[in-house]
Amino acid sequence: MLNSRWALPVAQTRSAALRYEPTMGTIRRHPAVLAAELAVTAPVVALLLFVIASAWHGIAPSVPAAVPALLVIAVWLYVAWLRWVSASLTLTEQRVVLRKGVLSQVERTIPFKRIQFVGLRQSLLGRILGYGTIEIGVAGYADPHLFEHVPIRVARDRLLMPLA
Numbered sequence: 001m002l003n004s005r006w007a008l009p010v011a012q013t014r015s016a017a018l019r020y021e022p023t024m025g026t027i028r029r030h031p032a033v034l035a036a037e038l039a040v041t042a043p044v045v046a047l048l049l050f051v052i053a054s055a056w057h058g059i060a061p062s063v064p065a066a067v068p069a070l071l072v073i074a075v076w077l078y079v080a081w082l083r084w085v086s087a088s089l090t091l092t093e094q095r096v097v098l099r100k101g102v103l104s105q106v107e108r109t110i111p112f113k114r115i116q117f118v119g120l121r122q123s124l125l126g127r128i129l130g131y132g133t134i135e136i137g138v139a140g141y142a143d144p145h146l147f148e149h150v151p152i153r154v155a156r157d158r159l160l161m162p163l164a
Contacts, residue, residue, distance in 0.1 A: 021092035025158045030131035033149045034084040038077075045076050089134065089147045091158055096136065098147055114139045118159060120152060134159065 049069050056065040082102055090097040096115070098108040116139055122132035132152045135144040 021094060024091040024093065026091075027089040027147075027150050027154055027158055029084055029087055029149045030129065030151050031084075032129045032131060034080060037080050037083065041076065041080065045072065048072060087147070089150065089155075089159075096159070098136075098145060108145055110136060110138055110145065117144075119144065120155060122152060126152070 049072060052068050052072065053065045056063075056068060086102045086105075087100045088098075090099070094112060096110045096112070098106075098110070100106050115136060117135075117137040119135035119137070120132055121135060126132045130151055130153065131149050132155070134147045134150055134155050136147075137144045
């Protein structure tokens with residue numbers, strides 16, 4: 001949950017389930033997702049920093065080029081962190097609440113009674129790093145609800161135990 005006043009989604013919706021039911025835990029994406037996003041976007045940020053350093057001396061010679069470079073790096077890190085933290089799977093005593101999105105937020109509330117199956121899927125890299133995908137099959141839906149790149153051990157402990 002983002003409580004900081006600097007967080008972009010100023011007023012995240014709180015479902016009635018999370019407001020009135022005690023939560024048994026929240027599962028977030030694996031930290032490797034954040035590291036991967038930073039690694040993939042780093043070349044674009046480096047190119048942007050090079051352009052800023054080249055052009056900045058002509059635009060505002062009295063201000064060191066490190067000032068806009070630090071601003072670009074801070075925004076880049078904040079956006080990557082915000083995208084990582086904006087997805088969560090929360091368990092209450094009676095339901096599962098899936099949340100995704102930064103600007104466009106989606107929240108799915110699934111009562112335990114309607115869950116038909118829970119599947120855990122891992123790729124080879126996921127096995128090495130310890131993350132995978134949770135599939136939640138719900139009565140009335142053809143496709144399962146997916147929550148990707150979560151720590152598998154945490155998911156097993158928190159999600160499968162209440163269903164047993």
